[in-house]
Amino acid sequence: MKPVPETVYSPASPLRDPIALLRKILRENWERRELCSQLFWRNIKTQYRQTMLGILWVFLPAIISALIWIFLHSFRVIRFSDAGEISQTAYILHVLTGMFLWQSFVEGYSAPIAAFQQNRNMMGKINFPREMIILVAICEVLFNAAVRCLILIPFVLFLTSGEGISAKTALFPVVFSALIFSGVTVGLLLVPLGALYLDVGKVLTMITPVWMIMTPIIYPTPTSFPANLLVYCNLASPTLITARDYLLGQAPQHEGICWLYVTLLVPLFLLAVVLYRISIPILLERSGNQ
Amino acid sequence: MSHPHSTDEKKNGASAPVESVQPNECEAETDDFKVVEVEGVSKTYCRNLRRSLWYGVQDIFRELTFQGSYSGSLRKEEFEAVQEVSFDMKRGECVALLGPNGAGKSSMLKMMNGILRPNQGSIRIRGRVSALIELGTGFNPVLSGRENVFINSSILGFSREETEEKFDEILEFSEIGEFIDSPVQSYSSGMKVRLGFAVASHLAPDLLLVDEVLAVGDLAFRLKCYDHLQKRVESGMSVIVVSHIVAMMPRFCTRAIVFDKGRVTFDGDIMEGIAEYQKILGIEKAKLKRINEDDFSNPDPLSSPETTGVEEPEIQPEVQVDHAKTLDQNGVESDTFSTGDPITLEIAIRSQRDLEQCKMVISLDSASFGIVSTMVSARKEFLFPLGSVSRKGLNVFRLHLKKVPLVDGGYSFNISIYGDGKLSLLEQRHALGAFKILNTNDRRKALKGILTINHSWENCNDREES
Numbered sequence A: 001m002k003p004v005p006e007t008v009y010s011p012a013s014p015l016r017d018p019i020a021l022l023r024k025i026l027r028e029n030w031e032r033r034e035l036c037s038q039l040f041w042r043n044i045k046t047q048y049r050q051t052m053l054g055i056l057w058v059f060l061p062a063i064i065s066a067l068i069w070i071f072l073h074s075f076r077v078i079r080f081s082d083a084g085e086i087s088q089t090a091y092i093l094h095v096l097t098g099m100f101l102w103q104s105f106v107e108g109y110s111a112p113i114a115a116f117q118q119n120r121n122m123m124g125k126i127n128f129p130r131e132m133i134i135l136v137a138i139c140e141v142l143f144n145a146a147v148r149c150l151i152l153i154p155f156v157l158f159l160t161s162g163e164g165i166s167a168k169t170a171l172f173p174v175v176f177s178a179l180i181f182s183g184v185t186v187g188l189l190l191v192p193l194g195a196l197y198l199d200v201g202k203v204l205t206m207i208t209p210v211w212m213i214m215t216p217i218i219y220p221t222p223t224s225f226p227a228n229l230l231v232y233c234n235l236a237s238p239t240l241i242t243a244r245d246y247l248l249g250q251a252p253q254h255e256g257i258c259w260l261y262v263t264l265l266v267p268l269f270l271l272a273v274v275l276y277r278i279s280i281p282i283l284l285e286r287s288g289n290q
Numbered sequence B: 001m002s003h004p005h006s007t008d009e010k011k012n013g014a015s016a017p018v019e020s021v022q023p024n025e026c027e028a029e030t031d032d033f034k035v036v037e038v039e040g041v042s043k044t045y046c047r048n049l050r051r052s053l054w055y056g057v058q059d060i061f062r063e064l065t066f067q068g069s070y071s072g073s074l075r076k077e078e079f080e081a082v083q084e085v086s087f088d089m090k091r092g093e094c095v096a097l098l099g100p101n102g103a104g105k106s107s108m109l110k111m112m113n114g115i116l117r118p119n120q121g122s123i124r125i126r127g128r129v130s131a132l133i134e135l136g137t138g139f140n141p142v143l144s145g146r147e148n149v150f151i152n153s154s155i156l157g158f159s160r161e162e163t164e165e166k167f168d169e170i171l172e173f174s175e176i177g178e179f180i181d182s183p184v185q186s187y188s189s190g191m192k193v194r195l196g197f198a199v200a201s202h203l204a205p206d207l208l209l210v211d212e213v214l215a216v217g218d219l220a221f222r223l224k225c226y227d228h229l230q231k232r233v234e235s236g237m238s239v240i241v242v243s244h245i246v247a248m249m250p251r252f253c254t255r256a257i258v259f260d261k262g263r264v265t266f267d268g269d270i271m272e273g274i275a276e277y278q279k280i281l282g283i284e285k286a287k288l289k290r291i292n293e294d295d296f297s298n299p300d301p302l303s304s305p306e307t308t309g310v311e312e313p314e315i316q317p318e319v320q321v322d323h324a325k326t327l328d329q330n331g332v333e334s335d336t337f338s339t340g341d342p343i344t345l346e347i348a349i350r351s352q353r354d355l356e357q358c359k360m361v362i363s364l365d366s367a368s369f370g371i372v373s374t375m376v377s378a379r380k381e382f383l384f385p386l387g388s389v390s391r392k393g394l395n396v397f398r399l400h401l402k403k404v405p406l407v408d409g410g411y412s413f414n415i416s417i418y419g420d421g422k423l424s425l426l427e428q429r430h431a432l433g434a435f436k437i438l439n440t441n442d443r444r445k446a447l448k449g450i451l452t453i454n455h456s457w458e459n460c461n462d463r464e465e466s
Helices: A018-031 A033-049 A054-058 A060-074 A088-123 A131-160 A167-196 A199-213 A237-248 A255-286 B049-064 B105-112 B145-155 B160-174 B177-181 B189-201 B219-234 B246-252 B270-297 B460-465
Strands: A006-009 B034-046 B078-090 B094-098 B120-126 B129-132 B207-211 B238-242 B255-260 B263-269 B319-327 B343-351 B355-366 B370-376 B384-386 B395-401 B409-418 B425-437
Touching: A018 A033, A018 A131, A018 A255, A033 A054, A033 A131, A033 B145, A054 A060, A054 A131, A060 A088, A088 A131, A088 A167, A088 A199, A088 A237, A088 A255, A131 A167, A131 A237, A131 A255, A167 A199, A167 A237, A167 A255, A167 B049, A237 A255, A255 B049, B034 B049, B034 B105, B034 B238, B078 B105, B078 B120, B078 B238, B078 B263, B094 B105, B094 B246, B094 B270, B105 B120, B105 B207, B105 B238, B129 B189, B145 B160, B145 B177, B145 B189, B160 B189, B189 B219, B219 B238, B219 B246, B238 B246, B246 B270, B255 B270, B263 B270, B270 B409, B270 B425, B319 B409, B319 B425, B343 B355, B343 B409, B343 B425, B355 B395, B355 B425, B384 B395
Parallel strands: B094 B238, B094 B255, B129 B207, B207 B238
Antiparallel strands: A006 B120, B034 B078, B034 B120, B255 B263, B319 B343, B343 B395, B355 B370, B355 B384, B355 B409, B409 B425
């Protein structure tokens, strides 16, 4: 005989036993993994069904941004005196790789709030594991990142003639994923506040271009103080620089701090998941969509 | 009141959170097995959006500091939408949650579905829960009906295999036919609703929560939905239905829980519950009418005393109904009668001056069916004088209704008073003297409809033979 499941809803804090809560979150999402794949493919199918350029939109913005900077550099509109002269080929690789990685990071941190806003109505009507929409959003960001890699990696191999390939190149997907997850973690931590106050979304839109300028994407990684603070005080920099170094076969300049960030990322991500879970009933009640 | 159990916990469930109580397999097989136990549940909301958002930030902080949901006294601009509600439900029971808008029914349903958390009390659910709250939630307009069926059922907790197994049944029930492979954006709203209901209703939960979804689609499809729901109840599923269409409720509900202003005012037999609900509805209607009249009487808000600061004397209409009440055959005030009982309506009128040749028009109103009958005093050549309140006090009249043939339900009276002249309306009031008809002792009288018509039967074949 199948045992009867029992559910109790009460005001008591689910955080009294955080380990049990985490286990429950993992179990529920694992049991409903089929839903994750259903929603993922639904979103992928519908995302490009009403577009003319289709999947090109995954890498077109990054390529156009990169082309602008390459154009400016080739006509010496921008010059980097600190790092000396950079060959045009090296600059193309530097900017294009940086732009592709940055675009995935931005998608990562904007995905959780966007996923919550898109699915708020459904969450207010049907009870299903709430983390599922975040999981689906992560899968979409990873899917887009993989598509970008399919363009980027052959291009890099073509321009470098495969000279930069080493054992450390194999670490590129790991660090690239860590870069995306650091973005997702920031986004997930912002969901409770972002769902209540629309200011959060507006601030994110406002700071994204500034954040990009503060990350060594279009210019070489600064090494001297105080410019190198852009690396240490910028969540995106260490992982982005290291991922790029691994892919281009350059000596990783900030490998240590990158792996420290990756290690810290795991507990921070779990904390973000728990915060998200306990906030959801409050957000559904307060943010106007019941 | 904080419940000792941890919140939103569940075991062996497919979709929602659970608790550490071990399931009792033997108990589950008994008739007394309780599927739902609601104990002292309250839910508060805030009227002011900005304040509500700030309370939201505070509540998240409380959760992070292990304090759980806020359950203290009401904060500024908060009100209790659900107040200390308690009830339980046995396996196979079908319960109607009735009440006027804003009574707390949907909030209760959302707490039972785990969407919202109670501020006080606890809700214990044994078994898998599904909710029919908004049909077609999660439908994507650019995907085909077929694709949406699989996605929608997955959101509701079906596996792909289960959906494939039920797909033909769902398709047949929805009557979508060949359009199943067309994008949902090309469907009419009725088609979307039919497909949504077909998917959701083919789930097999232990407890099904239905919120107002039976009011959609055309009549034929609605009847089909009712039939389907009735079959599910007969198969042993427990169902909670929230709907304002009470006429169909007795078909599959045996019990009603009536909500008014967040509290349970009645819990019992469905017919009695409907009567109680209609009585509340009549009172609400009267209040609404009064508010509208007040608004209309002062159309310019800028000239109101609140805005001008000038205190104006209260203008009293010349004639006012002071009160109206129903009396039984012994002249004793009562608001509950049986079919066929005589009912007397007593009306007390306050007049500011002496008037002659007044008339009264009284309509008997059913909250769910509308006007049942209208009685005009002039047609009975009953013209009456009204004495001023300073001279005579209240003017009291009685309207005697003989053998009232109404069936179970809630009713009230609309009263209009006219002076000497066709267009001289002096006073008009709605939903006064609310009463209910209940045939608790003779269930045969509790028929569908609104009236029992005095009738007889005759076998014409017998007459021809003789």
